[in-house]
Amino acid sequence: MAQITLLEAVTQALAHELAADPRVVVFGQDVGANGGVFRATNGLQQAFGAERVLDTPLAENMIAGIAVGMATQGLRPVAEFQFMGFIYPALDHILSHAARFRNRTRGRLSCPLVYRAPYGGGIHAPEHHSESTEAIFTHIPGLRVVVPSSPARAYGLLLAAIRDPDPVIFLEPKRIYRAAKQEVPDNGEALPLDRCFVLREGQDLTLIAWGAALKETLAAADQLAAEGIEAEVIDPATLKPLDIHTVIDSLEKTRRCVVVHEAARFGGLGGEIAAQINEYAFDLLDAPVARVTGYDTVMPYYRLEYDYLPSVERILAVARETLDYRAGGAR
Amino acid sequence: MHKPRMHLVASFDIAHLQYLDEQGHATQELPDFATPDTLLAMYRQMALARLVDDRAVKLQRTGQLGTYPSTLGQEAIGVGTGAALQPQDVYCPYYRETGALLERGVEIEEILAIWGGDERGQNYAHAPEDLPLCVPIATQLLHAAGVAFALKYQRDQLGRPARVAVASAGEGATSKGDFYEALNLAGVWKLPAVFVINNNQWAISVARSAQTAAQTIAQKAVAAGIPGLQVDGNDVIAVRAAVADAVERARNGAGPMLIEALSYRMCDHTTADDASRYRPEAELAEAQKREPLVRLGRYLRAGGYWSNEAESELQRELAEILERALADYRDRQKEPPTAMFDHLYAALPEAFLDQYDELAGNGGS
Numbered sequence: 262m263a264q265i266t267l268l269e270a271v272t273q274a275l276a277h278e279l280a281a282d283p284r285v286v287v288f289g290q291d292v293g294a295n296g297g298v299f300r301a302t303n304g305l306q307q308a309f310g311a312e313r314v315l316d317t318p319l320a321e322n323m324i325a326g327i328a329v330g331m332a333t334q335g336l337r338p339v340a341e342f343q344f345m346g347f348i349y350p351a352l353d354h355i356l357s358h359a360a361r362f363r364n365r366t367r368g369r370l371s372c373p374l375v376y377r378a379p380y381g382g383g384i385h386a387p388e389h390h391s392e393s394t395e396a397i398f399t400h401i402p403g404l405r406v407v408v409p410s411s412p413a414r415a416y417g418l419l420l421a422a423i424r425d426p427d428p429v430i431f432l433e434p435k436r437i438y439r440a441a442k443q444e445v446p447d448n449g450e451a452l453p454l455d456r457c458f459v460l461r462e463g464q465d466l467t468l469i470a471w472g473a474a475l476k477e478t479l480a481a482a483d484q485l486a487a488e489g490i491e492a493e494v495i496d497p498a499t500l501k502p503l504d505i506h507t508v509i510d511s512l513e514k515t516r517r518c519v520v521v522h523e524a525a526r527f528g529g530l531g532g533e534i535a536a537q538i539n540e541y542a543f544d545l546l547d548a549p550v551a552r553v554t555g556y557d558t559v560m561p562y563y564r565l566e567y568d569y570l571p572s573v574e575r576i577l578a579v580a581r582e583t584l585d586y587r588a589g590g591a592r
Numbered sequence: 593m594h595k596p597r598m599h600l601v602a603s604f605d606i607a608h609l610q611y612l613d614e615q616g617h618a619t620q621e622l623p624d625f626a627t628p629d630t631l632l633a634m635y636r637q638m639a640l641a642r643l644v645d646d647r648a649v650k651l652q653r654t655g656q657l658g659t660y661p662s663t664l665g666q667e668a669i670g671v672g673t674g675a676a677l678q679p680q681d682v683y684c685p686y687y688r689e690t691g692a693l694l695e696r697g698v699e700i701e702e703i704l705a706i707w708g709g710d711e712r713g714q715n716y717a718h719a720p721e722d723l724p725l726c727v728p729i730a731t732q733l734l735h736a737a738g739v740a741f742a743l744k745y746q747r748d749q750l751g752r753p754a755r756v757a758v759a760s761a762g763e764g765a766t767s768k769g770d771f772y773e774a775l776n777l778a779g780v781w782k783l784p785a786v787f788v789i790n791n792n793q794w795a796i797s798v799a800r801s802a803q804t805a806a807q808t809i810a811q812k813a814v815a816a817g818i819p820g821l822q823v824d825g826n827d828v829i830a831v832r833a834a835v836a837d838a839v840e841r842a843r844n845g846a847g848p849m850l851i852e853a854l855s856y857r858m859c860d861h862t863t864a865d866d867a868s869r870y871r872p873e874a875e876l877a878e879a880q881k882r883e884p885l886v887r888l889g890r891y892l893r894a895g896g897y898w899s900n901e902a903e904s905e906l907q908r909e910l911a912e913i914l915e916r917a918l919a920d921y922r923d924r925q926k927e928p929p930t931a932m933f934d935h936l937y938a939a940l941p942e943a944f945l946d947q948y949d950e951l952a953g954n955g956g957s
Contacts, residue, residue: 286745312745312748322770322773323734323770323773323774323776326734327737330739330742333721333739336741336745350769357728358728363936366711366714366724367711367934368934368935369714370721370724427937501943502941503943
């Protein structure tokens with residue numbers, strides 16, 4: 262079987278659902294003949310027709326708004342935003358409507374839809390093309406926020422997102438769109454939402470990361486392993502609702518935790534994870550939950566982007582501080 | 593100075609439709625639907641909308657209802673629009689909608705529940721596919737475009753009957769991008785959608801003249817490549833005729849249309865507003881001469897279809913209907929606190945079970 266990239270796994274999942282479910286429609290800017298600016302919808306319009314794979318006029322707010330209307334009529338819209346940095350005009354529809362229709366109508370209408378967007382830095386793009394603002398969405402009640410980090414998870418989680426009866430923000434880490442290949446059978450088998458994936462088992466330290474930051478996080482875990490320290494690496498995958506239980510199960514073993522994310526620190530999801538660990542498992546901890554994140558500044562233009570993104574070195578430094586931490590200040 | 597030579601590439605006209613003038617005289621032959629029975633039914637619905645609005649404002653003033661947006665003076669737009677739809681069409685309302693909701697079969701008690709702080713009011717018993725009231729300005733117009741796409745898709749791809757999405761908004765909403773985005777998409781995708789604008793001259797305190805330099809709201813359709821029509825929004829016959837034509841046109845695959853209905857907001861924006869701070873008294877007095885209920889009443893009386901006795905009987909009947917709805921509204925039990933989670937997702941994710949249990953009084957963390 263051919264090996265495919267994360268990007269091709271997205272395409273494979275879209276094609277599978279277009280073939281399997283006549284209610285599925287795919288639309289966005291340039292998703293038709295062009296196959297999307299990253300080629301995530303490559304070949305879909307040719308295969309499924311311009312009635313089901315549609316180029317829209319250029320208005321992100323409109324893309325989000327029509328998806329709401331389509332979904333209330335029982336379609337399964339899958340809308341693409343070209344970059345996360347261009348979603349913001351659409352927030353009104355995502356926050357005020359997609360996330361609320363079921364509740365507002367007490368279950369009479371609902372919004373089974375998927376908003377896809379490439380996100381994250383590291384591809385030498387212009388300003389506004391390197392954002393990691395997932396915490397804006399995880400704060401919104403009624404949404405699911407899902408981030409795949411491998412071809413297999415991209416395929417299985419996107420199938421699950423399209424089949425989910427509620428709105429899903431599906432953020433694709435574009436830095437690793439083509440970074441690795443994997444065999445991904447096109448068997449239509451979805452992966453579970455709302456569940457963490459334990460990517461690597463270990464008993465000394467828990468590392469939590471998602472999306473492209475897992476690349477550096479796993480590299481840091483390899484480095485630690487070479488030094489005889491076994492880190493458990495957890496990919497939450499569904500950022501909201503968050504499966505904190507898998508994290509706590511891990512802390513039962515490791516008692517130490519570092520959260521890694523590309524997004525800016527203040528108000529980032531790392532803070533929520535640390536707070537939940539405090540609430541559920543404070544007594545398990547041998548060290549404060551630490552964070553390695555983007556800085557609380559504007560995502561820089563590309564010459565500085567790798568100074569902004571969490572590096573293997575930064576992850577290792579914080580991991581070592583956390584491993585060395587002793588209560589009472591004797592670090 | 594040399595004046596460059598140019599040639600005309602586009603031009604447009606905007607028509608205005610009216611059947612009944614301010615005195616209730618027919619200005620032209622009435623459309624076929626305008627039989628005495630139909631007109632009496634619309635008169636009754638407008639009177640009911642006015643009664644519901646009047647009582648709702650009083651309920652708010654006495655602490656029995658939350659903020660409420662009256663439709664006083666604009667009843668012809670909601671009733672005329674609602675009457676023009678088929679039951680299977682999908683209505684995508686904004687929030688100033690008493691007449692249209694009554695026409696769509698929404699219960700008075702449901703309307704009161706919505707503004708009385710109870711989401712169950714939007715779980716319409718008799719309008720299962722209509723969208724709920726929409727408070728963020730103009731956003732419903734894009735939902736309507738999406739609904740219209742779905743209706744077209746269901747017809748073309750899934751073999752379902754032709755249906756139409758009809759949306760409403762105020763004239764202030766036509767200043768927003770959502771409005772133009774919806775018209776633009778509906779035009780280029782030729783969607784079965786009709787957009788009805790209640791131009792009641794005021795967006796809270798901002799007058800129509802401060803909202804746009806466009807001579808009419810209807811001409812905003814031109815930029816989207818779709819037809820726009822202005823109607824006398826206080827003439828329920830004109831509203832119904834225009835919307836019915838647009839709906840049938842859309843149903844037959846001819847695409848979307850924008851209808852501007854001219855009226856006047858004779859009430860405050862909502863009960864949280866005080867229009868005396870900005871609305872000229874003389875303007876209100878002028879508007880009262882043009883209002884829709886008196887106008888249709890004059891026509892019906894002149895034709896011998898209406899009388900003081902009939903009016904008294906109608907008011908008695910409507911008051912009884914209202915009192916029954918009020919009794920149901922007052923008897924409504926508050927939902928359990930856990931209801932705020934019951935419809936957040938199709939099934940509540942495990943991550944929120946602690947909070948659910950806390951609300952349920954079962955401990956929680």
